[in-house]
Structure formats: structure tokens, C-alpha cells
Amino acid sequence: MLELRGVTAGYVRGAPVVRGASLRVGDGESVGLQGPSGCGKSTLARVAALLHRPEEGEVRLAGEPVTAFRHRAPRERRTLVGVVFQQPRMASDPRLTLRAMIAEPLRAARRPRAEVAARTDELAAAVGLGGDLLSRRPHEVSDGQLQRACLARALAPRPRLLVCDEMTAMLDASTTASLVGVVERYREESGAALLAVGHDRVLLRRWCERVEEFSAVAEPLAPDPRDP
Ligand SMILES: Nc1ncnc2c1ncn2[C@@H]1O[C@H](COP(=O)(O)OP(=O)(O)OP(=O)(O)O)[C@@H](O)[C@H]1O
Numbered sequence: 001m002l003e004l005r006g007v008t009a010g011y012v013r014g015a016p017v018v019r020g021a022s023l024r025v026g027d028g029e030s031v032g033l034q035g036p037s038g039c040g041k042s043t044l045a046r047v048a049a050l051l052h053r054p055e056e057g058e059v060r061l062a063g064e065p066v067t068a069f070r071h072r073a074p075r076e077r078r079t080l081v082g083v084v085f086q087q088p089r090m091a092s093d094p095r096l097t098l099r100a101m102i103a104e105p106l107r108a109a110r111r112p113r114a115e116v117a118a119r120t121d122e123l124a125a126a127v128g129l130g131g132d133l134l135s136r137r138p139h140e141v142s143d144g145q146l147q148r149a150c151l152a153r154a155l156a157p158r159p160r161l162l163v164c165d166e167m168t169a170m171l172d173a174s175t176t177a178s179l180v181g182v183v184e185r186y187r188e189e190s191g192a193a194l195l196a197v198g199h200d201r202v203l204l205r206r207w208c209e210r211v212e213e214f215s216a217v218a219e220p221l222a223p224d225p226r227d228p
Helices: 041-048 098-108 113-127 143-155 173-190 201-207
Strands: 002-012 015-025 030-034 056-061 081-084 161-165 193-198 210-213
Touching: 002 041, 015 030, 015 041, 015 193, 030 041, 030 201, 041 161, 041 193, 081 143, 098 113, 098 143, 113 143, 113 173, 143 173, 161 173, 173 193, 193 201, 201 210
Parallel strands: 030 193, 030 210, 081 161, 161 193
Antiparallel strands: 002 015, 002 056
8 A cells, every 4th residue: 555665764864864774564454663752654654645745765655656756645645644643733724614735625625515424524523523623723622632633634535545643642531542543443444554654662562553662663864963
């Protein structure tokens, strides 16, 4: 489903934060990527979700290389991948209600209005957003409720790969269990693959069929000579 080969990526040209990383997630497979804070997991997750263009290396999604596109992969490629980040507030438009947020990828794909409404209701129920929560904006809900909406939004276009970057890091145990359950049910019914990124090996082991150490998928970076 996803293949990263020799991926080097960063934010300043010539100063990569990930070097030579290779990782494979098979169709329907769940893979955990574990490593210490700051090692570059989120950067690699963004490359996997086609949100960050690597400096070098190849990204293949559903068998096709996607690095040929100059900045962003075309929509039909991007909707193959759903992504949920650690901090829902940084990933949410404060002007949108939770209902509009969940519906946004379907609207962008110009799905018919009735289908958008039905799928949004279905997803809201699946992630446990009831009552008037759907008509509230991000500043009117808790982090956990907002993360539920972010997960629903990621699942809306029925992705074949879900990338969860520390999705539950700021949630309590019961919200964590609930969101992990939503992802598991989605994978059971759709056969989608999962790349779960985190530092909690115990949670990743419980959640994924295979857990890779970041240090095993990427070449170690030389120490920065500016560091004391
Ligand atoms: N937008 C950015 N601009 C510049 N540098 C960045 C940016 N995002 C991350 N970095 C740097 O890239 C390195 C890797 O960061 P990244 O977030 O990928 O690590 P991580 O393993 O996911 O960390 P954490 O577990 O703490 O989230 C860090 O040194 C970080 O400071």
C-alpha cells in the first residue's frame, strides 16, 4: 500500500531531519513506527501522507510513485490516505463547525449533497459525537471531542491507508480506547492499512501487527556540529 525508499526530508535544504528512511506498509497491514521525541517520526508521517515533499527518495502509494508530482499529489492520490495529527487544534479551521469540518473532504471532492449529509451523520455517530456538538466550532469543544471530529474527517473519503501521528498522545485512557476502537472497526470493514506513529511502544504493540523502530528504518544523522 505504502512504500518509502531511501527518503531524505527536512525543512531546510541540505539539513535533513530524516535521512535514507525505508518503510513498507502492505495492503491492510497495521504498522507502528516508534522512536524518541524529535527523531523525525512526524516528518516521515507527513511524507507518507503526501503532505511533505522529500528531498530524495521514492514514495509509492498503491503501487505507483507519487514523488513525480512537483508539490502536491493530485486529489485522487491524496484521498487514498487519511491523516490524523497529535494536536487537533492545529489541524482544524476555527471557523468551521465540526459538521462542516467532517464534511469538508467530501465537499471538496464534489460529492452529492445528500451523500455528504448521510456520511457525515454516519461518521459522527461512529466517533461518538452526538447532541449539539456537531454545530459547535473548535473553541467550543474539548480536545478529545475535536480529535474525534478530526478522525471522522480523515475517514470521510474512505482512505485505503490511515496515518495516525501520535493521535492519542493528549487524550485520556477512555478517549484513547474509543478512538483506537473506531480505527479498528474502520479497518475491519474497509481492509484499510494503518501507519501509527508514536513513542509509546506498549500502545503501538497492542494496536499494530508490526512495530518498527525509527532507528531501524532511517540512517542515523551525523551530530550537528553546532551542538555542544
Ligand atoms: N516545520 C518545521 N520547520 C523546521 N524544523 C522542523 C519543523 N517541524 C519539525 N522540525 C524539526 O525536525 C526534527 C524532527 O521533528 P519531528 O516532529 O519530525 O520529530 P518527532 O519524532 O515526530 O518528534 P515528537 O515525537 O516530539 O513529535 C526536529 O528537530 C524538529 O525541530
